[in-house]
Amino acid sequence: MRKTSCLLAVFALLIVTVVTPAQKTGRPGILQLQSPQNPRLGFVIHGGAGVIRKGSLTEEQEQEYRAKLEEAVLAGYKALKEGKTGLDAVEAAIRILEDSPLFNAGKGAVFTADGKNELDASVMDGMTLNAGAVAGLHRVRNPITLARAVMEKSPHVMMIGEGAEKFAEEMKLELVDPKYFFTQRRWDALQRIIQQEKEKESKASARKFEYSGSEREDPYNKFGTVGAVALDKDGNLAAGTSTGGMTYKKYGRVGDVPVIGAGTYADNNTCAVSATGWGEFFIRLSVARDIAALMEYRALPVQQAADIVIQQKLQKAGGDGGVIAIDKFGNIGISFNSEGMYRAYIDKDGKPVVEIYGDQ
Ligand code: ASP
Numbered sequence: 001m002r003k004t005s006c007l008l009a010v011f012a013l014l015i016v017t018v019v020t021p022a023q024k025t026g027r028p029g030i031l032q033l034q035s036p037q038n039p040r041l042g043f044v045i046h047g048g049a050g051v052i053r054k055g056s057l058t059e060e061q062e063q064e065y066r067a068k069l070e071e072a073v074l075a076g077y078k079a080l081k082e083g084k085t086g087l088d089a090v091e092a093a094i095r096i097l098e099d100s101p102l103f104n105a106g107k108g109a110v111f112t113a114d115g116k117n118e119l120d121a122s123v124m125d126g127m128t129l130n131a132g133a134v135a136g137l138h139r140v141r142n143p144i145t146l147a148r149a150v151m152e153k154s155p156h157v158m159m160i161g162e163g164a165e166k167f168a169e170e171m172k173l174e175l176v177d178p179k180y181f182f183t184q185r186r187w188d189a190l191q192r193i194i195q196q197e198k199e200k201e202s203k204a205s206a207r208k209f210e211y212s213g214s215e216r217e218d219p220y221n222k223f224g225t226v227g228a229v230a231l232d233k234d235g236n237l238a239a240g241t242s243t244g245g246m247t248y249k250k251y252g253r254v255g256d257v258p259v260i261g262a263g264t265y266a267d268n269n270t271c272a273v274s275a276t277g278w279g280e281f282f283i284r285l286s287v288a289r290d291i292a293a294l295m296e297y298r299a300l301p302v303q304q305a306a307d308i309v310i311q312q313k314l315q316k317a318g319g320d321g322g323v324i325a326i327d328k329f330g331n332i333g334i335s336f337n338s339e340g341m342y343r344a345y346i347d348k349d350g351k352p353v354v355e356i357y358g359d360q
Helices: 002-018 059-081 086-098 143-153 161-170 184-202 279-284 287-298 302-317
Strands: 042-050 119-125 131-137 158-160 226-231 237-243 264-266 271-277 321-327 332-336 340-346 352-357
Touching (some): 042 086, 042 321, 059 352, 086 226, 086 237, 119 143, 143 161, 158 161, 226 321, 237 264, 237 271, 264 287, 271 279, 279 287, 279 302, 287 321, 321 340, 332 340
Antiparallel strands (some): 042 226, 042 340, 226 237, 264 271, 271 321
């Protein structure tokens, strides 16, 4: 008996010594558990990078883009405020952008050289490092949701083409007729490139297809891959990206978007990243993972890490595009070496900020 009370006294003493003032509530004797991490929420989206010059959009078109970006960023932030996960927020925002014909993802996807729409997407969970990716889809209305299903409901990371669509059917996701993805302006953009290519050929040019040329001058034509990164109330990071790829891409071409570490990456220890731009360069440079690696091994802030990879490495390699990123404290990094990037984020007062051009 004496031994028991002695043990109890030691135990009580231990509690009193271990409890720091921050853990005490106003009421003596009542302990309050500290929240697991910094509970700040963070949310950033992009709608593609490219040559987007002031004046190249009419006022009406600019308003349309701004309104859709604001709707999507607010939808993701609302999910976070309701206590949902970063993955929920990323998926909610990307679905809105996929359903809009304005962006090169879902409904607004660009056309391949042979006149099809082939969609890619991926998602990553920074807490578990689980990831899901899909490529070469023709019938899935919301590729981001299928990417998430691959991550959560299959033992795999990446599924492609018909197999991925069969899996979408099994998961009871919405499938559409491939014609659903037809939009006139993306079709016209393809016709313009076909014409340009014919002219090049007739000049006996042996140049390979490039992600450049006059078509890039039209902000409507090629850009508009969409992506989102989130920090949720539990301190977990998530990233997702969805695209129709590049106009005039060859059948079966897969870009960076479904390549984990290239177009999408998330790790709670560093950051979440979603990219947009000339996919072949983003794959070769492992852009998204490289940003996380700079934070992990060189302890760089997220903005500096993003700038090194985009403004120095990507620039030097001859690629173009940009990234959005967020770290575990909610610090945002945005970097692009193109003239503009459709983007939106929630500022420190919880207000949405939408930007398009280099100087906002
Ligand atoms: N990164 C995409 C791809 O190469 C295209 C883009 O972001 O504009 O498929």
